[in-house]
Amino acid sequence: MEEKLRDHIKKIVLLTDDELSYVLLHFSLAAYKKNEFLIQQGENVDNCYFVVSGLLKLVYNDKEGKQHIVSFAMEDWWESDFSAYFTQSKAKMSLQCIEDTMVYSLSLKNYQKLSAKLPKMEHFFLQKSNLGFIASQNRILSFLTSNAKERYEQLLKQYPLLFQRVSKTLLASYLGVSRETLSRFSS
Amino acid sequence: MEEKLRDHIKKIVLLTDDELSYVLLHFSLAAYKKNEFLIQQGENVDNCYFVVSGLLKLVYNDKEGKQHIVSFAMEDWWESDFSAYFTQSKAKMSLQCIEDTMVYSLSLKNYQKLSAKLPKMEHFFLQKSNLGFIASQNRILSFLTSNAKERYEQLLKQYPLLFQRVSKTLLASYLGVSRETLSRFSS
Numbered sequence: 001m002e003e004k005l006r007d008h009i010k011k012i013v014l015l016t017d018d019e020l021s022y023v024l025l026h027f028s029l030a031a032y033k034k035n036e037f038l039i040q041q042g043e044n045v046d047n048c049y050f051v052v053s054g055l056l057k058l059v060y061n062d063k064e065g066k067q068h069i070v071s072f073a074m075e076d077w078w079e080s081d082f083s084a085y086f087t088q089s090k091a092k093m094s095l096q097c098i099e100d101t102m103v104y105s106l107s108l109k110n111y112q113k114l115s116a117k118l119p120k121m122e123h124f125f126l127q128k129s130n131l132g133f134i135a136s137q138n139r140i141l142s143f144l145t146s147n148a149k150e151r152y153e154q155l156l157k158q159y160p161l162l163f164q165r166v167s168k169t170l171l172a173s174y175l176g177v178s179r180e181t182l183s184r185f186s187s
Numbered sequence: 188m189e190e191k192l193r194d195h196i197k198k199i200v201l202l203t204d205d206e207l208s209y210v211l212l213h214f215s216l217a218a219y220k221k222n223e224f225l226i227q228q229g230e231n232v233d234n235c236y237f238v239v240s241g242l243l244k245l246v247y248n249d250k251e252g253k254q255h256i257v258s259f260a261m262e263d264w265w266e267s268d269f270s271a272y273f274t275q276s277k278a279k280m281s282l283q284c285i286e287d288t289m290v291y292s293l294s295l296k297n298y299q300k301l302s303a304k305l306p307k308m309e310h311f312f313l314q315k316s317n318l319g320f321i322a323s324q325n326r327i328l329s330f331l332t333s334n335a336k337e338r339y340e341q342l343l344k345q346y347p348l349l350f351q352r353v354s355k356t357l358l359a360s361y362l363g364v365s366r367e368t369l370s371r372f373s374s
Binding site: 071086129132137144 | 247257269270274302303309310318327330331332
């Protein structure tokens with residue numbers, strides 16, 4: 001398991017073995033079953049998560065009980081309700097397992113500690129944050145410029161494997177269309 | 188002018204006078220007239236910008252010549268086509284002045300240099316990036332969960348001053364609705 005996180009960090013910064021051991025002390029490994037929640041809407045957000053294996057959805061449930069998927073998270077992705085995590089406010093979204101999932105969790109206190117103690121890790125977090133920011137700027141752009149069918153095709157092209165692991169109902173909720181509309185795209 | 192940038196950085200990290208002087212060496216101040224472009228869609232993105240005064244729009248022009256506003260940027264905001272900036276690829280969007288505007292520009296080379304030489308600045312950039320990431324995650328959420336009228340009301344509540352400075356046509360383009368639809372909200 002440690003190799004996954006080490007290899008992931010190594011793509012951005014090279015840590016010595018001692019530094020890596022120190023970093024790993026601040027993460028905890030946890031296993032969740034399909035349908036289990038890591039974050040519950042309305043509750044505290046203690047951690048952000050690095051996905052070792054499995055698949056999750058970040059969802060917002062509206063007052064009518066309708067589910068909106070903000071993002072999926074699979075192997076090598078970081079996920080949380082980052083707004084609630086960084087500002088230590090209540091979660092606006094839930095993070096729930098679509099498959100049995102294994103994650104490394106990192107508390108905000110440990111995120112801040114690693115950033116402060118190890119410049120390499122602050123650099124790593126900056127790169128990840130910039131990549132996350134870029135991805136979300138691109139998603140905003142796709143909402144403004146593409147219709148649901150085009151967003152469907154972009155997703156299929158970018159993450160072909162996701163389509164084999166996610167139900168049509170979840171895909172529709174991610175794209176912001178009904179299940180029936182989605183069926184027309186994929187037929 | 189320097190005070191604006193100094194005060195902005197000071198909200199997150201305290202720099203000594205020497206550090207601040209060093210930081211300022213890496214920024215250049217520039218003035219642009221209303222309608223001038225800082226970034227042109229399809230061209231290189233040399234800088235990200237800290238807005239000292241004025242107002243800008245980050246826009247995507249589609250094949251039909253329709254303009255989509257991804258974000259506005261006013262005093263104390265940072266703006267760029269961050270995807271193109273960080274990956275040094277061609278701009279997918281344009282950054283254009285809505286008013287006469289004064290900015291501090293920062294090249295990627297200087298961004299990287301400041302991050303590497305001054306841990307305080309890497310920390311500052313990490314905080315800004317996380318805030319930008321949070322804001323865009325919130326905007327994605329609002330696209331999924333709110334209709335155009337609700338997004339209009341959220342914007343009015345969050346940035347009341349923007350409404351006095353931006354035309355109805357630009358607001359409509361930001362919200363992703365027609366000028367006629369917008370008139371119904373505000374009447």
